[in-house]
Amino acid sequence: MASTQSPNAKLTPSTTTWRENLSALKIGIAQVDVTPPVGIESGVWGASKVSRSEAVHIGLFVTVLAREDSSGKKSFIAGIDLCVLGCVECAENMLSQIASQLGIDKDQLLFSSSHSHSTPLPCIHRSKKDGHELVPGFIEQIIAGTVKACKEAAKNIADVDVTWAYGKCDLAINRDLPCGSHEVVAFNPDIVADDTLAVGRVSDKNGKLVATIANYACHPTTLAWDNRAISPDYVGEAREIVQSTTKVPMLFLQGASGDLSPRNQYSGDTGLADKNGTNLGHSILATLASMQSPSTELRWQGIVESGALLGEWHEFPTQGSSVTSEKRLDVQVRVKEMKSIDQLREEWAGIDPGALEERIQRAVRLRIGYESGQMVTHPVWVWQWGDAFFVAQPGEAYSFLQTELRKRNPGRVIFVLNLTNYPGLFYLPTKSAYVAPAYQAWQTLLAPGALDAVIDGANAEIKKLIGGN
């Protein structure tokens, strides 16, 4: 109802159209329960004295988005309630089988762990503690569940509109805490944490909600050594809250959380995991509520003479971007000068024997295929789905990866995924973390500068794709 007769009727802003990041794609979603049997060895805590799980807090799920391009080729993003892939050998085994059963190349799948620290480790090599006998069966369950979810998601593929947006969530805090000569992995009240939440809303051509996607960076370490339950940690309750409100599956993707965790953590209380999940779940719902109607943009309608001189915008249908690209980059990074396993044993000689063995086992399995000082490739997948980008890599990058990529590319919504595919299942700390020195810097096999190389590589690819559009 613009006031067309007003002498002010010609007033017009310099920009008369505003739209969110929108995509028009062919996508399907499916979710499959992969909860292992109670009794399986679960949790990844060196300080834990009991390895056998005694209950299920909330079930574990694999959630898959399948996308089909114009040639009929399919690609998949699978988010699963797992801590990590365990070791390169087991990762190779699992992902090869999944790709083979789906008849796809491995680079057509982003297999991303949510990083819950209260799930079994799908690795047959690392531990032989109580409940380990159930691990091989769990690995088979993951493979079968993922294949099933991928096939169902592929079957559900349809034309959809996706709205992408950033929101905020303050669940995460910084966890690099200086304590004299060491840096400890704990809540640091003095450093501000990245609170960015990236959300996608998938709707069918009638505007009906089909799926939601949430990408947030925060270690799922609410539950720790005192917990005996299998759990997705805070992701479980976040997903239940979002799914019970929206009535469609939610795909959760862990962000670059190397230095981020909840403030309240290391607990045996599943209620605390639920509290943290409620925070994230409500933040996701707030972001979803802030989006415009699917596949619409705002257009300037003119001024309205009222008590004040008002300006009106209305929603109009529009078309999201269908430009897509899915590429794997092999970023060159240097391996640091590693201490020998014997040196590590000596260095850690005074600590709790359980914790020592956990650390040694991790170190042994981690360094397979890596030698001190050599240049290696760290894989990074950069996928463009219309107006959104997915940047995924296997390591545990510090949040600098996502803040920097988003700062350099403010016009697009960028999903940044840690713990996706393999090899390279170690931290990507900032240079300052090596100086501290932080746990993440002695856990990683890479020399300082690796994170920057990954950022530069991914950024160059994004720039190329944006420029090419």
Added chain:
Amino acid sequence: MAVSIREDLRPPKDVWTPPSARLKAGVAQREINPPVGIRSASWGAAKVHVATGIHNKISTTAMAVISEKNFVQYLVTVDWGWWQGKADDMAVRGEVLKALGIAEDQLQLHLTHTHAGPTTASDAAHLEGGDLVAGYHAKAIAGIISACEEARDKSVEANITWGYGKCDLAVNRDLYCGSEDVVGFNPELPADDTLTVGRVSDLAGKTLGIVVNYACHPTTLAWRNTEVSPDFVGSARDLIEARVKAPMLFLQGASGELSPRDNYSGDVEVADKNGRILGFATLAVLEKMAHPGMRMHYLGSVESGALLGDWEDVAFTPPSGVAHVRINVDVPLQKLPTIEELRERWKNVDEGARETRIKRAMKLRVGYVIDGAATHPVWIWMWGDAVIVGQPGEAYSYFQTELRKRHPDRVIFVLNCTNGPGYMYLPTPDSYERHRYQSWQTLLAAGALEKITNEVSAEISKFPKNPNL
């Protein structure tokens, strides 16, 4: 479970205390729905000026705080729009003060600023729907008094946790349109997204009430709407109250240039959608809060797979300091035009809109401009680690961002539309240069906002500080 604790590794600051208060407090709410058919005329562009229905309940919520010598302070909100003049304000506030037997400075009576509320004017009897106003105002006054009395009478020792969060409902609404600025969504300017929340709990941890302060014009519903509504505040409150099972007290922030992106609508569902953004964001903030009456102590460093640091919740007694001051800031006035000059200024505007503007302009002056000068009243209350700053104008968000920036060690609630007189915009200097609506609605000259900000900031600095924050 006993874990290996390293006492030698501790952070320099090993206690983290959330902003909080221990006060004797109570919260109560009353529904004060007006009758259908009552005058409801907030928009010059509207063709219907009476309510045809009630979208969501109109309510009043009171919080009472009782300090030494039974000194009672009342923080009260009402789902109404704004006062047109001092007579209207005092017709309600004066009655409340009298009934409660308190001094003026013991009450902050706040209007949430809905633009779909019943009229607040006490001189509307001759207008369509005006015959219902006097009876309704009497009912509303009784409801306000009753809520205050209940809040006072059921006050108990309470732990209050204060916190900031973020909500992206608000956008900037100063839209450059060549020679003039228009009140409409400006996609190119960021908006303050700060959300301030207080959670009042009894000593058993039961939630007694939630206080929410957010800056965003409730202008979702506009000239096409004919139903009475609290606008977005309604569904936000419904969502929060359904979850926490206690009343939510909403306080409009310094929203002079802030509004929802989706506004000027006739569709109540849009108001509900906007409310969900605020409601979910508030629920997220509540989950991040520490448990009532708890702070965190660094327990020690734990040798696990990594060197971890464990914080634990420990009960403490929050600060119970209460302070209050009212200041009267000498503010510069613009050259005030005569009625004839206003008619000439708006001669090309539709007659109805023009007369609305002139009437508003003249009522503003009564009781505020005295002998060519004006003082702007501000009430500043300290409740533990929080400060509540209320004033009658519609300040730009500079007021709140600046106060919060200058006092990062406190949680500051900033309230527009509180008490009176001075029911006018407090714009930034560039608003005068751009000849924005807010600069010609106000009687104040450029510099008033900065002067008020400086004097309020100076008063806050005088309050005792909590060394633990």
